[in-house]
Amino acid sequence: MSALVCVARIGAAHGVRGAVKLWTFTEDPFAIKRYGPLLSKDGKRQFEVATAREARDHLVATFKGVTTRDEAERLNGIELYVAREKLPATDEDEYYHTDLIGLAAVTTDGDALGRVLAIHNFGAGDIIEIAPLKGTTMLLPFSNAVVPEVDLTGGRVVIALPQEVEGEDGGEDLSPSRPRERGDP
Incomplete structure (x- = not known):
């Protein structure tokens, strides 16, 4: 079976005739009507959008x-999926999250960092989550500066690790520390 891509999530019931709130994760919210039956995550249940x-x-x-509010209420929280091949092709420098998850993450020097665990968006842009070979999980901006190369065919993303994190004081140096000397701030 093809990879499934989450395209929507059913929310609370709306009214008394079986309608629900539906949050879509597609560029065109109404595209979910064109994909045919939508599947539950396990693929065992199908849902066909009648109206939107x-x-x-x-x-x-x-x-x-x-057709009833009770039936609609039982659907709350179900994520809806579609087979990857039913989705339109992406433009250059556009990717479906499912295509990135699991890719190897390497530095610009080719050193292994880990694997792509997830792509998040908390409202300020996409964040790439890297599960490192050792150490703690990394959350980095999914931007051209930090991720200069995505090689789907080669199964990897190249990560340019940031050297500084900007803050109120002009930035915190993330390079390896050195012993402090008298008079250092």
Whole structure:
């Protein structure tokens, strides 16, 4: 079976006729109607969108066979998936998160760092999470400066580790520490 990609999450019931709030993770929220039946994560349940209309920050949707509020309430929290091959091709420098997860992460010098664990977006842009070979998990901006190369065919991402983290004092040096001398700040 092809890799499944999460395209939406069902929220709370909306009204009394089986409608639900539906949060989509697609560029065009209404694209979920074009993918055919959507699947639960385990692939055992199918959902077909009957109607969808835009709301404030989500869609209000109905699914075929769901006609009451009770039935709609039981769907709350279900993530909806589609087979990867049903999704449109990406543009250059665009990637589906599922294509990146599991790739090897290497430094610009080719040294192994670990594997891509996840891609997050907490509202300020994408963050790449690297599970390192040793040490703690790294969360880095998924930008061209930090991730200058994504090689899907080669199964790797190249990471340019930042040397500084900017802060109020102009930046904290993340390079290896040196012994402090008298008079150092």
